């Protein structure tokens with residue numbers, strides 16, 4: 001994908017911002033330091049967004065990652081047009097902007113020597129929304145794990161189902177879970193890593209179905225939106241409501257792990273897989 | 276369940292406001308109105324018309340008995356089934372008790388418990404879908420609304436008896452799908468099935484809930500396009516102005532359609548059944564395959 005690396009160089013050339021402002025504590029952090037710290041705030045440990053490929057670089061042993069199913073991209077099968085224009089224009093712009101073809105990158109490789117299959121969602125691509133292409137890639141990667149008897153890891157970062165595909169996107173929840181069910185029947189481990197944010201239809205499907213559910217500190221994990229709930233019950237919600245910490249407190253997340261420790265955490269867990 | 280979930284405004288816009296703002300009344304929006312008609316038949320109506328010997332079962336065995344989701348053993352035309360469905364009400368007090376058919380995690384867990392029971396008894400599952408959505412509340416989140424729905428989607432893929440789903444009114448996003456993974460999906464001709472409510476979609480993508488009719492049309496939420504896109508398998512026609520004008524006839528059509536669709540599924544082995552359900556959902560969705 002030559003045009004992809006071109007796009008990256010272009011961005012580097014025109015980059016003016018030497019400082020990153022932390023979204024949580026407001027600290028100004030030198031951009032290089034921010035990057036070196038894996039987009040995590042050194043003052044308050046806020047875990048900022050990270051792209052699929054940055055995540056993959058962090059996790060996989062050097063040169064071991066092989067991308068799969070990168071030939072899949074969205075389709076505007078409803079000819080969806082809203083006030084801002086067509087869905088087709090929107091996703092084409094997102095492909096150009098991000099250099100990836102869907103809101104998830106899938107592949108396999110080795111983490112600390114352990115072979116795994118992985119799907120990493122990318123929030124930059126239409127808010128990480130779950131479209132048909134996303135669902136297809138997540139299912140195909142699950143099937144690859146199934147057929148090769150390899151553990152499956154999914155990193156979620158998503159606002160939920162992709163409205164511009166109507167019920168086709170809703171059905172991706174069932175489709176991806178059917179893939180998880182198949183792994184369950186064959187006793188193949190599936191680890192879900194819920195990163196900021198994991199909400200709506202993604203939280204209510206594969207993201208919540210890990211044999212192990214892991215999250216990064218402070219991640220928003222929610223089914224319904226905070227405002228909708230506040231309107232429904234007519235009162236304000238606790239500050240930590242729908243955070244990773246809240247989810248762990250209520251029994252839905254096994255562990256909250258700092259970004260820099262995730263690789264070792266995951267391979268440690270998978271080292272118990274005895275098959 | 277949109278991508279900017281915090282922006283969803285659930286308030287239904289006032290009708291006159293809507294008419295003022297939006298002149299593009301359309302076929303989809305008309306169907307939305309029929310699907311939400313105050314006299315629209317609800318599950319209890321169909322139970323009294325076509326179900327015999329209903330043995331209602333209560334509770335999820337974890338927390339409570341969610342009245343927004345009901346179920347139990349039932350007979351339809353001599354066929355023994357496990358009936359499960361969203362339980363809307365008609366009168367205000369009924370709707371308050373049944374939470375307008377918006378189930379909590381307890382409801383989805385009860386539904387799953389009954390599906391496993393159906394598997395134990397070797398009888399088909401028939402689900403009736405009619406909900407604006409899963410309940411968006413503090414306790415629902417606290418007890419794992421997302422987990423409960425996700426679990427059903429995953430477990431329904433492996434239930435070893437036939438599952439037939441009937442969308443009878445509002446198929447509201449994940450809350451509908453939570454009992455909607457089946458071998459055959461049937462839908463009444465004035466029902467809707469959608470990833471997000473038209474109002475919710477409009478308030479995000481149009482920045483104004485009054486554009487709900489446009490969102491309804493754009494999202495293809497009615498039976499005909501859903502059949503074309505392979506989301507549902509069969510449309511059950513409603514007479515005249517809609518199901519509320521002739522409940523008895525609609526109930527009979529639903530019964531006929533359920534019985535017809537269960538039959539071929541009962542001839543499949545467990546492996547064939549699970550495999551064909553997997554293939555059915557694997558095939559859902561449309562995407563571009565680049566060279």
Ligand SMILES: [Zn+2]
Pocket residue numbers: 022023024025026027041042043044045046
């Ligand atoms: Zn900070």
